[in-house]
Amino acid sequence: MSSHPQMGSAGRMTGLTLNYPMSLGVFDQYQDAQRAVDYLSDQQFPVENCMIVGTDLRQVERVTGRLTMGRVALGGLVSGIWLGLFVGLIFALFGTVGDTLVTVLSCVAFGAVFALIWAMLGYGMTRGKRDFTSVSQVVATRYEVLTEHKFAQQARDLLADLPARERN
Numbered sequence: 001m002s003s004h005p006q007m008g009s010a011g012r013m014t015g016l017t018l019n020y021p022m023s024l025g026v027f028d029q030y031q032d033a034q035r036a037v038d039y040l041s042d043q044q045f046p047v048e049n050c051m052i053v054g055t056d057l058r059q060v061e062r063v064t065g066r067l068t069m070g071r072v073a074l075g076g077l078v079s080g081i082w083l084g085l086f087v088g089l090i091f092a093l094f095g096t097v098g099d100t101l102v103t104v105l106s107c108v109a110f111g112a113v114f115a116l117i118w119a120m121l122g123y124g125m126t127r128g129k130r131d132f133t134s135v136s137q138v139v140a141t142r143y144e145v146l147t148e149h150k151f152a153q154q155a156r157d158l159l160a161d162l163p164a165r166e167r168n
Helices: 030-042 069-094 097-126 149-160
Strands: 021-027 050-066 132-148
Touching: 021 030, 021 050, 021 149, 030 050, 030 132, 030 149, 069 097, 132 149
Parallel strands: none
Antiparallel strands: 021 132, 050 132
16 A cells, blocks of 8 residues: 555645555444444544555456347347437437438437347357356455544544444
C-alpha cells in the first residue's frame, strides 16, 4: 500500500490514498467495517481520513446456463432487433414523415439479420470451448479499516467503546 499521495493538477490529492495509513481493524464482513466507520462518524471523528480496503480478492464466476446454438441465435436476434429499433427511430427523426414506418422496420430487419449472423460467427469461432453462460465478479474476503497515522489512536479509543452488539 502506498503511503505517498498521488498529486494531480494544481497540487490536489487524487485517488484513494492516505498518508501513512494505519489499521484500525480487519473484518470478515463489509457491513462490519462499514458499521465501525459509521460509529466513528457518529462520534464526530474525521472519517474523511479513513478507508475501507477489501483484501484477499477472489474472482467468483456463477454459471447461469448452457450455451447452445439456439440460445446464441435467439440472443443475437433479440439484441439486433433492439439495436435496429433504436437506430431506426433516430433515422426516422431526420427522415420524411411518410417514410417513418418503412425506415424503422428496415433498420429492425437489418439489425436482426446482422446481429444474428455476427453472434453465430462468434459462437462458431469458439469451437465449443465455452458452452455456458455466466456472470462473474471480484469479491473481497476480508475488509480492513485504515486511517491516517495522526488519527489512529483517537479512532482506536473510540472503537474500544463500540457496543459489542454493533461489533458483530
